[in-house]
Amino acid sequence: MSREPRDAVGGRAADAGSPREAVSGRAADAGDPRDAVSGRVAAVREAMAGAGVDALVLRPSPDYRFLGGGPDSRAGAFIVVTGDAVAETADPAGLVPEGARRVGVDPEMRVRELFGMAIEAELVPASSVLAPLRLRKEPYEVAAIGRAVAAAEGVLARARELAWFGATERAMAHRLRVLLAESGCEELVALRVAAGEHTAVPAHVPGERVINPGDAVTVSVCGRWGGYCAEVARVFVVAEPPEDFEAMYSVVTAAYRAGLGAVRPGVAVAEVARAVGEVIDGSGYGRFAAPRTCRGVGLGPDEGPRDGEDTVLAAGMTFCLEPAIYVPDLFGARVADVVACTERGPVPLGSSPHTLHVLDR
Missing domain, CATH: 3.90.230.10 (Creatinase/methionine aminopeptidase superfamily)
Structure with a gap:
């Protein structure tokens, strides 16, 4: 002791x-996490446009949770953010817009996941878009x-x-x-x-x-x-x-x-x-x-x-x-x-x- x-x-x-x-x-004073996630999407899209990023592909990670993915999400799940949609999927390549030139990928993305997407686009870290938005809690x-x-x-x-x-x-x-x-x-x-x-x-x-x-x-x-x-x-x-x-x-x-x-x-x-x-x-x-x-x-x-x-x-x-x-x-x-x-x-x-x-x- x-x-x-x-x-x-x-x-x-x-x-x-x-x-x-x-x-x-009280919970009301602290805000509703669902409202916060909804409000983030517009800011994320604005940042994507400023960075010339056509889509974000996020695997379970801090960035993934920032946009609403849960810590216990099923294996193989991804969140894909584009100019007009946000979706959770097991096939991220299918949601990346055709002709996308720059795609932000999760910094924790595994090599086999990157190769598995098989998309013809420049891959850049998604953190270049999301890190500034995550600074303020x-x-x-x-x-x-x-x-x-x-x-x-x-x-x-x-x-x-x-x-x-x-x-x-x-x-x-x-x-x-x-x-x-x-x-x-x-x-x-x-x-x-x-x-x-x-x-x-x-x-x-x-x-x-x-x-x-x-x-x-x-x-x-x-x-x-x-x-x-x-x-x-x-x-x-x-x-x-x-x-x-x-x-x-x-x-x-x-x-x-x-x-x-x-x-x-x-x-x-x-x-x-x-x-x-x-x-x-x-x-x-x-x-x-x-x-x-x-x-x-x-x-x-x-x-x-x-x-x-x-x-x-x-x-x-x-x-x-x-x-x-x-x-x-x-x-x-x-x-x-x-x-x-x-x-x-x-x-x-x-x-x-x-x-x-x-x-x-």
Whole structure:
């Protein structure tokens, strides 16, 4: 079980707003998903015309769900969008207009599906049409993402009560998978358990490393609930933190708060990344900072807005704010939370604090 968290290195921006305000309310307030999908079709067709795309062919994927396809649609189903029709079919080539010159295909389309269409047209990614339209979420989508965040936070809350001392990373990852299944997670997108020096490896895969007293442990879960994705990452320590770890971790949480404070409509995503970077650079850990600080989440786990792009934030955009520091062969720390940009500023969709939890077993 975990002891009382340390108060020196946590907290949220005082004026960030209540996550409950962003994700609660009556269904009427959040909007009807069917109305939203219907309204998207006109916008999609306008974007298709602007891009010179005669048809879209989507297989089950985030883009497919954006236009009304369900997560449990039958195998072999496609959605085809043309200038005058939207239809679900097992034979997409039959619905592509004769003489079509450019056809947008789903980025997740399989090779055999592409060859199976056998159409004579230039194939381009459908995301060139759909990605800009998916940036801003409808109120019901923000609410759904908030519920996914709550489920992910619930998994991490239960994780704190597990016995970590003496277990391996791989064993703890397996226990987390069980907790995710019990939470109603529809799809496990990513799961990370890293202990000790492995916390300094960004893409570490849980292995046979035994978790011991004095280890820092980074745990992150990314899954899909109710069709929408969420990722939450937190840092624990077993018994006592390593030397100098708390000072480094306080920089990560301060960088998170700086990034959060920069979020508002009209601000470029690059400004959010710059706010995070200034805190880490000023601490002396700049050369150990993770290159990416945020990425969009929604129907997919990695979509716009992204730092490194020219996107300007607008109300309705949701993204994972994820500052991290990785000191090779020593330790690292990463926190990740889903944040919504609203007219009044940033709203974290979760409520779990960033305090450093000490595990005593």
